[in-house]
Amino acid sequence: MRIARFSIDGTVGFGVVEGEATGDGGLALEVIKGHPFAEFERSGRRVPLSEVRLLPPVLPSKVVAIGRNYREHAREMGNEVPGTPVVFFKPSTSVVGPGDPVVYPSFSGEVHHEAELAVVIGRMCSQVPRERAADVILGYTCANDITARDIQRTEEQWARAKGFDTSCPLGPWVETALDPAAASDLAIMCTVNGEQRQLGRTGEMVRGIEELIVHITQAMTLLPGDVILTGTPAGVGPLNPGDEVAVTIEGIGTLTNKVIKRD
Structure with a gap:
């Protein structure tokens, strides 16, 4: 599973990246409820990866x-x-x-x-x-x-x-x-x-x-x-x-x- 951290419309969250990269994009992101460091739910909301800004996948303390x-x-x-x-x-x-x-x-x-x-x-x-x-x-x-x-x-x-x-x-x-x-x-x-x-x-x-x-x-x-x-x-x-x-x-x-x- 590929877990990304992203920003869209002023909202920051985590999502699961699905699909394979193709010439026309091909990748989509399904927003998750919660965060990847505990059990989370998949929301069913999918957006093309090209429409979000990918952020650092984690914010490490170190x-x-x-x-x-x-x-x-x-x-x-x-x-x-x-x-x-x-x-x-x-x-x-x-x-x-x-x-x-x-x-x-x-x-x-x-x-x-x-x-x-x-x-x-x-x-x-x-x-x-x-x-x-x-x-x-x-x-x-x-x-x-x-x-x-x-x-x-x-x-x-x-x-x-x-x-x-x-x-x-x-x-x-x-x-x-x-x-x-x-x-x-x-x-x-x-x-x-x-x-x-x-x-x-x-x-x-x-x-x-x-x-x-x-x-x-x-x-x-x-x-x-x-x-x-x-x-x-x-x-x-x-x-x-x-x-x-x-x-x-x-x-x-x-x-x-x-x-x-x-x-």
Whole structure:
């Protein structure tokens, strides 16, 4: 099931996306009563997806991100795979949705794309054992861990490099039909202005989804709607104002954003 968060006629809600994308649209959204973190009812009201504005599929209290979780990406950055996961945060204010602009930060001259599989948490959880990790997942979405690479090189903490406003596009919706095993073998691609930059598979992750949930929840409680970014494959590269960047993950969808210059 594909669950989207949307706005139409001044109303914000959740809906189930149905159908397949075609040249004339093809996708529709059925509004749900309630929210996806509890039992909900389908309202029967359907609207063409083209008539709504898709918002970030969730509003996380925090985005917990993992660095250097693909060997080839670690290598292209001149690093080794760490002995334990590199964990950092992106604030809730960094989150934007599909179609929203990524604003090039004024303090950076080198901004990169990083296509990532995002895990969306469905229930409050702490100290999760590996065998229960699947139970706390609502689903998966596409993410772009936009990074001010020059700032990352010069500042020991990555708060500004990774956490600036609009640096965490998420979307277009949450796919709930995948289990961790299926989500761990998906093609992931990034294009810039239609040109392929990144292409890999989530199976290349050094540490898998369940292991990451165990590791993170040993230290902190995750809340419904929180997001885990699982790392990026090799091929990261520069973005410039005017570029259109798209992250596509097999079985989930495509997240597209345009980079703009700050006014």
